Each structure stands twice: as structure tokens, then as C-alpha cells.
Amino acid sequence: MADRPETPSTSGPEAKAEAPHVPVLLRPLLAAVAPVTGTWIDGTFGAGGYARGLLEAGADRVIGIDQDPLALQMAESWAPAWGDRLQIVQENFANMDAVAETHAPEGLAGIVLDLGVSSMQLDLAERGFSFLRDGPLDMRMSQSGPSAADLVNEMEEGPLADTLYLYGEERASRRIARAIVRAREEEPITTTLRLAELIERTLPRTKPGQSHAATRSFQALRIAVNDEYGALAEGLMAAERALPPGGALAVVTFHSIEDRMVKRFFQLRTGHSGNVNRYAPVQEAEAAAFTQKTKKGIGPDDDELAVNPRSRSARLRVGFRTSAPAEDVDRAAMGMPGAAKPGGKGGRRR
Numbered sequence: 001m002a003d004r005p006e007t008p009s010t011s012g013p014e015a016k017a018e019a020p021h022v023p024v025l026l027r028p029l030l031a032a033v034a035p036v037t038g039t040w041i042d043g044t045f046g047a048g049g050y051a052r053g054l055l056e057a058g059a060d061r062v063i064g065i066d067q068d069p070l071a072l073q074m075a076e077s078w079a080p081a082w083g084d085r086l087q088i089v090q091e092n093f094a095n096m097d098a099v100a101e102t103h104a105p106e107g108l109a110g111i112v113l114d115l116g117v118s119s120m121q122l123d124l125a126e127r128g129f130s131f132l133r134d135g136p137l138d139m140r141m142s143q144s145g146p147s148a149a150d151l152v153n154e155m156e157e158g159p160l161a162d163t164l165y166l167y168g169e170e171r172a173s174r175r176i177a178r179a180i181v182r183a184r185e186e187e188p189i190t191t192t193l194r195l196a197e198l199i200e201r202t203l204p205r206t207k208p209g210q211s212h213a214a215t216r217s218f219q220a221l222r223i224a225v226n227d228e229y230g231a232l233a234e235g236l237m238a239a240e241r242a243l244p245p246g247g248a249l250a251v252v253t254f255h256s257i258e259d260r261m262v263k264r265f266f267q268l269r270t271g272h273s274g275n276v277n278r279y280a281p282v283q284e285a286e287a288a289a290f291t292q293k294t295k296k297g298i299g300p301d302d303d304e305l306a307v308n309p310r311s312r313s314a315r316l317r318v319g320f321r322t323s324a325p326a327e328d329v330d331r332a333a334m335g336m337p338g339a340a341k342p343g344g345k346g347g348r349r350r
Ligand SMILES: C[S@@+](CC[C@H](N)C(=O)[O-])C[C@H]1O[C@@H](n2cnc3c(N)ncnc32)[C@H](O)[C@@H]1O
Pocket: 021, 022, 023, 024, 043, 044, 045, 046, 047, 048, 049, 050, 051, 065, 066, 067, 068, 071, 091, 092, 093, 094, 114, 115, 116, 117, 118, 119, 141, 231, 232
């Protein structure tokens, strides 16, 4: 598994913060949904790279959605130049069908999602996403609700270990959870570097070339704080409700669990509902809500890898809406970690 990688920059974090945001897989995405016309939702607006790409490719209008107020603030300097063609809404993309109803009554041509954290968020120490920069242990994209510090200082050891394991695939989750509980008994853990150093001390030394010891735990906490898998499951279903026949849904993921959820969603909703999860109830074959030109995930080509090695783990999956009615999809069948299995409890066996 790999997440949007956090690499110490050789020229210092300040230089990285000033580096232009490079939208990942934008070219293959635009090619996959061409011709681009009509109204689009960019459900993960971030620095606006996808929204601008869609507008430049011929979209009449783009409704950008981001739950982070910072994304809207950052766009204030350039978005007005697009006039009525670009509107930005602070919202969770789980609610994008309601956003579409209000802001795009003319109907949508497509929806794009580029999941995860933005480099803008990672680079700002005060947002608490980075294990390389000291800041408050925050990690809240929406800047509201419980923070990572709340989770780390308040969760019981067992559920904390489960979170690290299920959301970060951290095999040393129990050891790390135990170390966290011991450390917080002495003093609450409130900063990113205190947590990162604690994890580094708990895990055997990582070899050169391996990711930082805290990578998986930080990813797990970020996913839990922002309920990223819950939002993804809800967002995919909201997209199915919002799109008219022919509408495109293009999703870019950055790690294997997200990609598995998107892949299974499309498998289930293109009529391949059998046997994707042995715990899932056997679902009646429903009329396909999406078609796909290719079931394979699309990755970066050599040119993109050469200019943006960070794109290495990115995968794009695209589907086109049919006229079949929208249906809810079982979260466990979608492969959502920790989703309740029928007849059993969610989470791993202890
Ligand atoms: C990887 S960045 C997107 C970058 C964007 N494609 C660009 O080119 O600038 C992901 C963005 O999605 C936002 N985000 C993540 N989950 C979200 C959700 N459930 N609802 C709304 N925004 C979300 C984050 O705040 C972040 O700004």
C-alpha cells in the first residue's frame, strides 16, 4: 500500500510548499471522458488542478467541492477569473447529489474525484498531517470535529490498534497502540513530531529506501479522523444518484484500499455482483448502473512518472452511468475496512 507519499525534499520543505501543485493522471482522465462538455462536479477541488483542466478541455461549468475551507480561500486569487463557469462549495462529497440539485439543475455531464490529502494540506505544518513537520496533531480536512490528538489520547488501546491495522495496514499496530497508551499516561500526545518519534522508537529501524516508520500510522489516523472510507462509500453512491444516463464518474485513488473500494463498486454496479467478498451477502443481480470501457485501473505513463514520481501509486477508474435506477451498495461488499460483515462484527478478529 502506498499513500500520497511524503518525501523529505532535498531543497527543504519551504521550497516544496512553493512548488506548483501537479495534478495527477489529469491527461488520461480527460482522454477517458472526452469530449468534455456540459457541467461537471470536481468533488475534491484542492488546488483546482482538475477543475481548471476540465474548463480548459471544454466543460461549460465546473462545480468544485472541497470540505477544507482552505481550498476555497486559496482559490479566491484565481477562481473569479472564470466567472460563472466555476463555482466552489465547501461540502463533503458524500453529499454531492444535494450539491448537484442546488447548483447544477441543468444536469451533470460528469463527476471527478481525486482522493486523499493535497500537497497543500501536507505542506502546512499547522494542519498536522505531516510526520516530518512539527505541528498540532490535527489532520482535520474540514477543520471541524474530533482531531487526531483526540483519537490518540482518548481511544482505548484495542480500538486504536484496530484503527492502525485496518486503515493503515500497520502490522505493528498493537505494539504502537500500547506505546501510545503508555506515553499518554505521562503526558497527552499533542504534536505530530512527538507521535512520529514515539512510533520510530517503537518500530525496528526502517531500512534505507523504506518509508518512514510513522507513514502507515499517520495515514490510518488521517483516514479515521476524516472518515475517508465512509465518505468514499457514500460519495460513490451519491455520484450514482446524481449522474444522468451517459454521465461519467472518474475516480483517482492513491492507495490499495481505496482502489479496491472503487474497483468493487464498479464491479457491483456494472452487474458483476457475484463473489467479490466472501463475507458479503449474495446480492441479486441488479440492472447495471454503470458501463466501463476498461475494467483495468489506469496508471501514470512514463512521461508522467518522469516529471512526477509521486504519481506512481495513482490509479484511475472510470464508469459511465446507464439509465438503471440508483441503488445503495453494501459497504462490506465494497471492501470497506471494518464495515460490518453480515452476522458478525466489523473489524478484525482479535
Ligand atoms: C488530492 S487533493 C485534490 C487535488 C486536486 N485534484 C487538484 O488538482 O488540485 C484532495 C482534496 O480533496 C479534499 N477532500 C478529501 N475528502 C473529501 C471529502 N470527503 N469531501 C470533500 N472534499 C474532500 C481534500 O480536502 C483535498 O483538498
